[in-house]
Amino acid sequence: MSTADYISLDTETTSLKPVEADLVGLSFSTHAGKGWYVPVGHVGAGAEEQLACDLVLYTLRPLLENSVYPKVGQNIKYDALVLRRAGIELAGIVADTMLISYLLHPASRSHGLDSMAAKYLNHQMISYSEVTGSGKKQISFAEVAIDVATRYAAEDADITLQLFQMFWPQLDGELRQLFETVEMPLLSVLIDMEWCGVALDCQKLKAISADFGGKLATLELKIYAAAGGEFNINSPKQLGEVLFNKLGLPHGKKTKTGWSTAVDVLQKLAPEHEIIDLVLEYRSLAKLKSTYSDTLPRLIDPISGRIHTSFNQAVTATGRLSSSDPNLQNIPIRTAAGRAIREAFIPATGHLLLAADYSQIELRVLAHLADEPVLQQSFRNNEDIHRRTASEIFNVFPEMVTDEMRRRAKTINFAVLYGMGAFSLAKELEIGSKEAKQYIESYFARYPQINNFIESCRSQARSELYVTTILGRHCAVPDIKSKNGQIRSYAERNAVNYPVQGSAADIIKVAMINVYRRLQQEDLKTKMVLQVHDELVFDVPRSELEQVKKLVEIEMEQAVALLVPLVVSMGWGTNWCEAH
DNA sequence: CGGATCACG
DNA sequence: ACGTACGTGATCCGG
Known part of the structure; x- marks a missing residue:
């Protein structure tokens, strides 16, 4: 095996979450169509067999920890974390097929092994549930018979190597550079970040949950009183029923399932009925409690005492x-x-x-990519960028810019990053669409290069079906040629936003x-x-x-x-x- | 399991 | 005539 060019490896474990995953086995491949499986933690192994497994793992350590042997994997961050937990420091990670696929094929949404095997190798992988079962009958990988586990795990390593061998020559030029100088070095950084985790004040979160719980109980009673009956406030359907039918409040936009009860809609109704502010406060506290203060303490890793x-x-x-x-x-x-x-x-x-x-960062990237001199100058002078934009579009001295003018300019600056049209800007600023249109015209008059940039992004998208970032990353814009105007407009906005957001990334x-x-x-x-x-x-x-x-x-x-x-x-x- | 909502940049 | 700002992930509801 030491003469092999590359070693693909894969780990089998007891969990999808690397922090709680115990190592069950490792698989390797050095030649397409071949693979090995090394069981190290299957249940039911006798004392003698377990001793043999421990010995094998001990023997593998020099190979895994020596960067002379180049390793490739599929989502190898996971394997590196699992191995680190088992006391092995994986070295010599040179490629990850998931990351290569992400760079080469940004339009394909999935970079999972199964879908790549089907797509590029015309090969149907043994599914995980085929091996472990599913639902109530699902067993841990540690309980899978070794011969079954071997076929499954060795296939993973084999296919990973085959994908790597196919992808590797395709990854050239700027994308190869991006891969080797950014994505792979970053992978090591992320391994350490995930391993380290962050500390959490558990007592504090529990106190917050108790506080929110009390407030929610009070709000709940007040809402029922205001509504004249009990209902599930968390159900948009029931809430809409109460607000728009029972209480007869005017409804705004509709969703696929009924009248919208989203924040911006409810805020407009606040003067109409006392229940609105109660519901808004209930919503926000319920969100904070269920998503954060109740949940985060449960996710603290008992070993590190931190959250990963x-x-x-x-x-x-x-x-x-x-x-x-x-x-x-x-x-x-x-x-x-x-x-x-x-x-x-x-x-x-x-x-x-x-x-x-x-x-x-995004406006600075925009000033750079669009080569917009006025925007660049204000950043070089370290000016308040929204004040400067307000000064430009409202044609007043910067010191004459009011808070309201600055607020509007700030919204317009964001609107440009997102490719917003006059209609949406008008809605966001609660002004007429004629006025919004004038703002946009003044903006482009003062920052003419921005307009050129927008057109060049759309043009690149139309000719390549992707746009690029500062380091040459491709961002897919497949719908740019859609005959559906709505879908095409969406793609046109993406064509502008992606290079900016992507370059900042x-x-x-x-x-x-x-x-x-x-x-x-x-x-x-x-x-x-x-x-x-x-x-x-x-x-x-x-x-x-x-x-x-x-x-x-x-x-x-x-x-x-x-x-x-x-x-x-x-x-x-x-x-x-x-x-x- | 999709939709609605909402937390962040 | 229509819809109308970019990128995410988690939770809850209800079919």
């Missing part, structure tokens, strides 16, 4: 990461009740949390890699623990704070050289809220 998310690297259309199980990229911040939850995210004992945010990925390297080089104990699209969060020993602040600022701001400066703002404290 998954950062998914092959999910989004734009190259952003996503976070799941649990999602730590949507922790509340906008309301006071929500911020209480953020206060429960804390550093390790004796440490601080450091939060570093890119300021206006590229930049923070590079920053993560460079910060991580510096932390290693300087032998610091600081850990990167979270990424939230334009923000990085670190768990920092107090003694390292000054050094880490400097290092993070430099590496984030210098991650790439744009035609405008990148600016990072930082905060720190004893919880995530305080760090902002």
